[in-house]
Amino acid sequence: MAKKIGVTMEVGNDGVAVITITNPPVNSLASPIIAGLKEKFQDANQRNDVKAIVLTGNNGRFSGGFDINVFQQVHKTGDLSLMPEVSVELVCNLMEDSRKPVVAAVEGLALGGGLELAMACHARVAAPKAQLGLPELTLGVIPGFGGTQRLPRLVGLAKATDMILLSKSILSEEGHKLGLVDALVPPGDLLSASRKWALDIADGRKPFLRSLHRTDKIGSLSEARAILKNSRQLAKKIAPNMPQHHACIEVIEEGIVHGGYSGVLKEAEVFKQLVLSDTAKGLVHVFFAQRATSKVPNVTDVGLKPRPIKKVAIIGGGLMGSGIATALLLSNIRVLLKEINTEYLMKGIKSVEANIKGLVSRGKLTQDKAGKALSLLKGVLDYTEFKDVDMVIEAVIENIQLKQSIFKELEKVCSPHCILASNTSTIDLDVIGEKTNSKDRIVGAHFFSPAHLMTLLEIVRSKNTSAQVILDLMAVGKAIKKVPVVVGNCIGFAVNRTFFPYAQAAHMLTNLGVDLFRIDSVITSFGLPLGPFQLGDLAGHGIGLAVGPIYAKVYGDRMFNSPLTELLLKSGRNGKINGRGFYIYEKGSKPKPDPQVLSIVEESRKLTNIMPGGKPRSVSDKEIVEMILFPVVNEACRVLDEGVVIRAADLDIASVLGMSFPSYRGGIVFWADMVGPKYIYERLKRLSETYGGFFKPSRYLEERAMKGMLLSESQSSRSRM
Numbered sequence: 001m002a003k004k005i006g007v008t009m010e011v012g013n014d015g016v017a018v019i020t021i022t023n024p025p026v027n028s029l030a031s032p033i034i035a036g037l038k039e040k041f042q043d044a045n046q047r048n049d050v051k052a053i054v055l056t057g058n059n060g061r062f063s064g065g066f067d068i069n070v071f072q073q074v075h076k077t078g079d080l081s082l083m084p085e086v087s088v089e090l091v092c093n094l095m096e097d098s099r100k101p102v103v104a105a106v107e108g109l110a111l112g113g114g115l116e117l118a119m120a121c122h123a124r125v126a127a128p129k130a131q132l133g134l135p136e137l138t139l140g141v142i143p144g145f146g147g148t149q150r151l152p153r154l155v156g157l158a159k160a161t162d163m164i165l166l167s168k169s170i171l172s173e174e175g176h177k178l179g180l181v182d183a184l185v186p187p188g189d190l191l192s193a194s195r196k197w198a199l200d201i202a203d204g205r206k207p208f209l210r211s212l213h214r215t216d217k218i219g220s221l222s223e224a225r226a227i228l229k230n231s232r233q234l235a236k237k238i239a240p241n242m243p244q245h246h247a248c249i250e251v252i253e254e255g256i257v258h259g260g261y262s263g264v265l266k267e268a269e270v271f272k273q274l275v276l277s278d279t280a281k282g283l284v285h286v287f288f289a290q291r292a293t294s295k296v297p298n299v300t301d302v303g304l305k306p307r308p309i310k311k312v313a314i315i316g317g318g319l320m321g322s323g324i325a326t327a328l329l330l331s332n333i334r335v336l337l338k339e340i341n342t343e344y345l346m347k348g349i350k351s352v353e354a355n356i357k358g359l360v361s362r363g364k365l366t367q368d369k370a371g372k373a374l375s376l377l378k379g380v381l382d383y384t385e386f387k388d389v390d391m392v393i394e395a396v397i398e399n400i401q402l403k404q405s406i407f408k409e410l411e412k413v414c415s416p417h418c419i420l421a422s423n424t425s426t427i428d429l430d431v432i433g434e435k436t437n438s439k440d441r442i443v444g445a446h447f448f449s450p451a452h453l454m455t456l457l458e459i460v461r462s463k464n465t466s467a468q469v470i471l472d473l474m475a476v477g478k479a480i481k482k483v484p485v486v487v488g489n490c491i492g493f494a495v496n497r498t499f500f501p502y503a504q505a506a507h508m509l510t511n512l513g514v515d516l517f518r519i520d521s522v523i524t525s526f527g528l529p530l531g532p533f534q535l536g537d538l539a540g541h542g543i544g545l546a547v548g549p550i551y552a553k554v555y556g557d558r559m560f561n562s563p564l565t566e567l568l569l570k571s572g573r574n575g576k577i578n579g580r581g582f583y584i585y586e587k588g589s590k591p592k593p594d595p596q597v598l599s600i601v602e603e604s605r606k607l608t609n610i611m612p613g614g615k616p617r618s619v620s621d622k623e624i625v626e627m628i629l630f631p632v633v634n635e636a637c638r639v640l641d642e643g644v645v646i647r648a649a650d651l652d653i654a655s656v657l658g659m660s661f662p663s664y665r666g667g668i669v670f671w672a673d674m675v676g677p678k679y680i681y682e683r684l685k686r687l688s689e690t691y692g693g694f695f696k697p698s699r700y701l702e703e704r705a706m707k708g709m710l711l712s713e714s715q716s717s718r719s720r721m
């Protein structure tokens with residue numbers, strides 16, 4: 001059934017016209033809605049029987065803002081005329097400058113353009129817990145319906161810049177204290193209270209306030225300049241590679257110096273430039289890519305319903321197990337944490353407590369909620385209580401025999417409906433389940449460390465995993481605030497496999513004579529939070545050495561054998577875990593590059609002997625980025641080719657959430673498509689001619705480069721789903 005969308009107007013006997021937006025699920029401001037709003041406001045302004053107007057949204061949500069699909073259309077076509085002229089024509093002229101008072105009746109959420117419409121009204125009445133914010137910067141643009149001008153005038157400049165630059169939304173309760181919301185009323189009274197407020201303004205009992213004309217909260221010009229100076233510093237820190245933060249501050253400043261209307265005009269002009277930026281393209285892509293992950297063919301579209309998961313057992317209380325336990329407990333899921341002896345169990349429980357305490361001390365969790373979460377945790381040393389758990393997540397070390405014996409045991413002690421998940425990051429699920437008759441309920445639940453903080457959950461399905469089990473795990477993932485991405489079964493799955501060349505390429509470059517700390521610095525300037533060497537320190541070089549052979553067995557033809565990890569370990573440098581790796585780690589201070597590591601690098605260079613003519617290779621920063629990230633793109637191509645992910649965008653979101661690939665570059669495949677498959681192919685081909693198979697372009701990349709196709713355009717030829 002086609003969903004009903006549009007704008008309606010009903011005029012009551014009291015002379016109040018109620019204009020209602022209907023565009024489920026979030027009442028986004030799509031073109032027909034904007035056209036409808038223009039028409040209804042024109043009508044209401046002209047009709048003699050209308051004294052005042054109330055603007056509201058259907059189904060308990062005011063509006064989630066401008067329709068982001070339009071941005072995507074603009075990105076595809078480059079056609080700016082797809083974006084309606086709204087800010088002056090509708091928002092200023094028909095709404096704010098109307099002679100009839102307009103009151104916004106806000107429930108659920110008013111975000112982006114939604115809040116901007118509400119701010120152009122002459123008062124705002126809201127229900128409790130409504131979410132209010134201007135998140136446009138997360139999409140690479142700025143507010144475009146006057147929000148850069150009206151929010152500072154309603155809540156003050158410091159609060160407004162904080163909300164806009166950090167895309168922080170607030171609840172209507174806080175909005176009420178700040179003056180953004182004029183009255184808070186129960187949802188049942190929202191319309192009647194808004195009608196009354198509108199009539200009170202019309203009859204002069206309440207002030208007729210136009211937000212854009214207000215100056216009372218802006219302060220003096222010098223105060224404003226001081227606030228904007230701080231904002232510029234903040235923008236430099238939080239968004240070094242993005243244009244929209246600085247642009248937004250310029251626009252706000254225009255309004256402070258030359259008046260709100262001038263600010264509105266500059267806002268529209270800057271908006272048009274930003275919407276076509278690569279940053280906006282990347283961020284809008286990520287917005288839709290994230291939502292697309294919840295659509296899994298033959299799982300979410302076949303009428304199945306997720307079963308309730310109330311109690312989960314976790315085997316192994318190490319870093320991963322305790323992190324996963326923390327995430328579950330925080331979402332009110334009971335957890336049995338199993339260890340092999342009391343000492344390990346106490347350690348695991350202490351880690352969970354420390355995770356939760358950390359959240360409390362950072363103000364992210366109340367003491368009450370922390371207490372509730374911990375009350376749901378029980379430590380055990382055997383399987384006696386496993387009979388009534390809904391799911392088990394195994395999180396022991398990466399040892400095939402150990403995992404196989406655990407799953408064999410689980411099959412005996414758990415109920416037949418219990419989901420049997422493994423948090424393995426490398427081992428083939430078919431191998432783990434080989435000795436069981438429960439292959440349909442064995443699934444990978446690959447969390448990323450620290451599991452209670454990182455949002456990606458890779459759900460790995462083998463060819464036997466049932467659709468019901470995948471759906472159940474997706475529901476658990478969402479309940480614990482993760483973004484579940486369903487992937488196929490292979491060594492390293494989607495993320496670790498795609499990124500295994502990341503460290504390898506870095507080792508090759510440093511063996512070619514490039515300074516390792518420069519490599520890390522170039523890569524962090526590109527936008528990844530940690531360069532490959534610091535990331536290796538964080539993961540631990542012991543782990544690197546252990547998983548290396550597993551990768552080598554299947555991907556050996558394209559691996560660079562660097563002796564560096566072994567040499568590091570030999571000299572007692574395990575990474576962050578023991579305070580020494582490529583960097584030195586001291587409590588309370590930032591990691592420091594350790595110059596002593598350079599002698600180890602020299603030893604490695606002697607062993608590999610790949611420096612051209614024995615001299616360090618000179619490379620530009622651009623070459624460093626290409627030599628590190630193009631091999632990653634190459635592996636991403638193989639992942640796409642083999643159908644390890646459902647769609648290319650899933651790999652984008654997985655790279656953003658699992659590897660912290662910069663979201664403003666849209667994820668690894670999106671970025672590669674922006675750079676151009678042909679260029680990447682040609683660079684890799686040249687590099688492979690000089691340095692061998694590590695850089696050899698994959699068949700998939702070659703094909704797309706030859707055909708002039710994008711990497712994301714593919715149809716998977718050999719699906720693993």
Ligand SMILES: CCCCCCCCC[C@H](O)CC(=O)SCCNC(=O)CCNC(=O)[C@H](O)C(C)(C)COP(=O)(O)OP(=O)(O)OC[C@H]1O[C@@H](n2cnc3c(N)ncnc32)[C@H](O)[C@@H]1OP(=O)(O)O
Nearest residue numbers: 026028064065066067068069083112113135143144145291
């Ligand atoms: C000449 C110059 C002209 C300028 C003209 C343009 C000016 C525009 C000015 C304006 O300032 C710009 C904006 O308003 S940009 C939009 C700002 N709003 C947001 O960023 C909000 C984005 N949405 C969310 O954060 C969340 O979706 C939500 C609203 C908090 C709801 O979350 P929830 O978890 O309940 O649901 P989701 O799964 O996220 O979403 C459900 C479906 O709704 C789709 N959707 C959500 N918001 C929008 C939107 N604004 N536009 C289009 N579609 C939206 C979402 O994609 C989901 O769809 P599915 O198909 O996956 O179900």
